[in-house]
Amino acid sequence: MDKRRVVVTGLGAISPVGIGVEENWSNVIAGRSGIGRVTFFDTTDFPAQIAGEVKGFDATRFISEKEVRHMDRFIQLGVVAGMEAFVDSGLKVTEANASRIGVHVGSGTGGVQTLVDTAFTIRDKGPRRVSPFYVPSSIINMIAGHLSIRYGLKGPNLAMATACSTATHAIGDAARLIEYGDADVMIAGAAEAAITESSLASFGRAKALSTRNESPETASRPWDAERDGFVLGEGAGIIVLEEMKHARRRGARIYAELAGFGLSGEAFHITSIRVRVPEYGGAERVCFGSRRGARSWKH
Secondary structure, three states: OOOOOEEEEEEEEEEOOEEOHHHHHHHHHOOOOOOEEOOOOOOOOOOOOEEEOOOOOOHHHOOOHHHHHOOOHHHHHHHHHHHHHHHHHOOOOOOOOHHHEEEEEEOOOOOHHHHHHHHHHHHHHOHHHOOOOOOOOOOOOHHHHHHHHHHOOOOOEEOOOOHHHHHHHHHHHHHHHHHOOOOOEEEEEEEEEOOOHHHHHHHHHOOOEOOOOOOHHHOOOOOOOOOOOEOOEEEEEEEEEEEHHHHHHOOOOOOEEEOOOOOOOOOOOOOOOEEEEHHHOOEEEEOOOOOOOOOOOOO
16 A cells, blocks of 8 residues: 655644743744753752753643642653644544544653652552552553543554654654554654653763753753763653645644654664764764764764
């Protein structure tokens, strides 16, 4: 069968530079940085003391307080970004089309803080004090679960966990479901909320993080010869993908067409990424951690 064409008809974003697509875009084009000193916990003993925190995010502005209590922060971010994307798309869900609309939203780490908090609860107070909502408040597939329940979406419901590639893989996988006729519309993307003591300590021990603590706004510089590591951040990016003819029939606003997607593994190392860049005579470039002079891979 011929592959169907896939377009983008909805956008949702929450990041260190803004809550919502409009605020994100205005701050990006103004050159504002979202990197600063960590405020979630005391970083005195940490080599890297900076991160990209989402400032001023209050999930209860968008979701009931009861629901929020049972969601790790990554789920809150993902659900709110997904709601923005869904509303932006103008989709109307009916009994006739519900089974043709799905969700594919993942997370690289899931509910890290909830996991740590629960471990301490068991150690200090015993298993009877563990919340019965511990699992559904922390597992990676619950962004997709909440979005499907909220809007009555009965198509493919999936979650991806491939570290930093999660959102890209989820979007590409969702596009293929549309291309080959398994769905007409997919909400796709990922969310992360891993600015925790355990994450900052672990990446710090791996010497993967930038330590430009005195000038955090200059720390995230992935293509700079003087980069000294990456910056831990949080947020969510969700889009609505749709089969082109389906989108045109309902008069949807089309932002772009997703023309293709590919994925592979370099089979090299658990953290260092080795990529051959044809423009540089096939030279290998290491693109992770604090290796100075590293070049980023080509997309």
